Structures are given as C-alpha cells and as structure tokens.
Amino acid sequence: MTTSTHILRPAGYCHCGAVQVDLELSKAPDELRLRACQCGFCRPRGVRTIADSEGRAIIRASGPGALNRYRFGLRLADYLLCANCGTYVAAVQPDERPIAVVNVGGLGVPEFEGREPEPVNYANETPDERLARRRSYWMPIDIVHPATSGKAA
Template identity: 45%
Template sequence: MSEYRGGCHCGNIHLTFETGIEPSEMEIRACQCAFCVRHGSRAAADPLGLLIVTVEDEACLHRYRFGLRTADYLICRDCGVYVAAVTTDGGDPRAIVIVNALDDRLRFSREPVPMDYDAESRDGRMARRQARWMPVEIRSAVSG
C-alpha cells in the first residue's frame, strides 16, 4: 500500500489515502451533479484501501448533505475546500477522496470519467457506494 497525503488549504483537514493502485491507473470519476460540477470534483476510491480524515477543529468541518441525503460532503468552513464524501448509510462508513485535495494530485492523471447518478434509487446508491467506495476513519487531531 502507498500513502498519499493532502487536505484543505488552511490545514484544518488532513487526508491520508492508502491504496494499492498506482495513481496513473486509478479510475477518476467526475460526478455530474450540480455540486460536484461547481467544485470541479475529481473523485477516487480504492475499495481495498483506506481514507483517514483528521480534523484539527471540528467546528470548522462542515458536513453538507443534499439530494437523497445519503452522504456527507466534507468541506472546510475556513477555506472552503471540498476534500471527501462520506456515507454511513447501508453499512460500514465508506468514502471517496477528492483528488484535487491531495498533494500529489498530478500523479492521478487519468482522464475523469463523467458519472451521472440522478436515476439511482436510494437503495441502489447505497449498494454502489458499499461496493465502490473505500473504508474511512474520521479522527480528531485533539483526541486522536
């Protein structure tokens, strides 16, 4: 497994993405919902990997929900950077990492695949995420 680090611009949110997939081989997804399009989102996940999100100040972590309300979109309240999406519905917590929030983002060089999930049912969305997203741990920098 290799580690890729990143986070938000102001340093409140830190990311550690562990994966066995080479960055140049990883599928990059470009969701076509209005939120992701407006953020220029390029998302990745390794179902056998792990995303660790460490937060310095929990009050500055915004968890935004919209649409079917099946995931928290993690955004720093201070600098506005969208770093990951996390779902806890349908089983174990799972996540995608936003490649643009990684320090080595240029290594994730595959052309993003446009994805449209508008026709998915709630159950279908949860099943897809459990299969394609990765395990996630959210930690407080203060309490570990």
C-alpha cells in the same frame, strides 16, 4: 481489506491546511478510476474523486469543528467541507463501517494531477442502487481529530 501497497501520507490538504487526507491504496494511483460527478454540487466545483474499496482514507482535521457536513439530494451521504476555507474534502456514507470517495482534485493530490477524469452521472439511480454502488466501490474511512485523539465517523 487487503494490505495497502501505496501509502500517500499526507496525500493532500484543503486550501487552508486545516484538513489533511492520507490514502492507503491497494493499487497504484494511476490504476484507480478518477471520476468527475456531473451533479449540481460537484460539477461547478470541478470535483475529481477516487476510491479504493480495498484501501483506506484517513481524514485528519485540526480539531472537532474543522469539518462541516452537508447533505443534499437523496440525503444518503455527508459531504465534508473544511469549516475554514470551504474545500470539499470527501463524501461519506454513514454505514456500519463508514465509506467514502475522496476529492483528490480539491485536495491537490499530485498523483492524480494531469489526468482526465471520467464523467459520471448518477441522477437515474434509485436510493437502493446508489447505496449498493457505493458499498461496492467506496473506500473505508476514518476521521481523526488530533486535538481530541479520537475518531468520529
């Protein structure tokens, strides 16, 4: 990972404020691809995601029970939802080093507002292709629960 040059702290919050996301980006926000997945989970929610493989995302949850994990489809990633307000925060691929895309639309990250996202459709990917794409694009992530001062992936 390179040294981050654009630190957004906090970058955004879920609707109720129980989950905060910080972004440490290697590029300016307007240089990152903003994507709108067209799957049955993301499209109805108006999801707009970003990732920076040379940056890092930090999810700060108000406590150990603040995030719910949901898996669907190929079951290759955990979709993190605020347990209180239901905001979709990020998709995390549990890997040797967890990686993720962050839903900047749902978190209200101002640096990405007003931009038209690129529609993407991953329905024809094999599981191996999907994992490889994510490993090349998604960003390292830390999930922190301040109440316990620990990390959970």
